[in-house]
Amino acid sequence: DAGVTQSPTHLIKTRGQQVTLRCSPISGHKSVSWYQQVLGQGPQFIFQYYEKEERGRGNFPDRFSARQFPNYSSELNVNALLLGDSALYLCASSRDGGNLNYGYTFGSGTRLTVV
Amino acid sequence: RKEVEQDPGPFNVPEGATVAFNCTYSNSASQSFFWYRQDCRKEPKLLMSVYSSGNEDGRFTAQLNRASQYISLLIRDSKLSDSATYLCVVNPPGGYQKVTFGTGTKLQVIP
Numbered sequence: 276d277a278g279v280t281q282s283p284t285h286l287i288k289t290r291g292q293q294v295t296l297r298c299s300p301i302s303g304h305k306s307v308s309w310y311q312q313v314l315g316q317g318p319q320f321i322f323q324y325y326e327k328e329e330r331g332r333g334n335f336p337d338r339f340s341a342r343q344f345p346n347y348s349s350e351l352n353v354n355a356l357l358l359g360d361s362a363l364y365l366c367a368s369s370r371d372g373g374n375l376n377y378g379y380t381f382g383s384g385t386r387l388t389v390v
Numbered sequence: 391r392k393e394v395e396q397d398p399g400p401f402n403v404p405e406g407a408t409v410a411f412n413c414t415y416s417n418s419a420s421q422s423f424f425w426y427r428q429d430c431r432k433e434p435k436l437l438m439s440v441y442s443s444g445n446e447d448g449r450f451t452a453q454l455n456r457a458s459q460y461i462s463l464l465i466r467d468s469k470l471s472d473s474a475t476y477l478c479v480v481n482p483p484g485g486y487q488k489v490t491f492g493t494g495t496k497l498q499v500i501p
Contacts, residue, residue: 378422
């Protein structure tokens with residue numbers, strides 16, 4: 276079984292640009308969450324989607340948006356990139372929609388560098 | 391008080407040693423707890439869930455102390471391959487947006 280797949284693995288963008296990150300969850304998992312991890316910190320919650328609906332949003336500006344498709348894959352969009360958006364962006368797949376009972380499986384992440 | 395707190399370390403221990411990490415949490419209504427392992431520049435990987443009665447998986451033992459609001463991870467007979475950052479994860483009520491990761495405890499096992 277394929278795990279959580281993310282693309283691209285690495286990305287370099289300039290300030291002000293826009294970026295789209297993609298994620299496919301584990302087959303059968305309907306919940307996708309997005310996290311941002313900067314060096315030396317734990318992952319910070321950005322969004323959760325379940326059955327194509329946004330179920331949770333973290334403390335990130337409106338420049339961050341996401342969506343989930345009928346096949347449960349997801350995209351994270353970040354507009355007007357800032358240097359501080361440089362981080363590892365992790366997609367997490369999970370079984371349940373309302374509560375994290377079984378833990379996450381993470382993809383290998385997209386490392387975004389904004390210059 | 392931070393929602394989830396971990397000692398960042400590093401913990402430098404010799405091979406074969408026993409090492410323990412604690413993670414404190416602020417929300418007494420938290421419902422599920424996990425330990426993740428993260429290697430340098432890699433994604434976190436689920437090590438184990440933490441159950442109320444405590445649970446063990448090989449050399450790893452996880453415990454939950456609800457009265458004092460902390461979880462612990464004990465690693466026995468440390469191996470060089472155990473060197474990593476260990477993240478605790480706490481799931482309070484209120485949905486996924488409440489799931490909180492600690493900043494991680496770095497473990498270095500020395501030959």
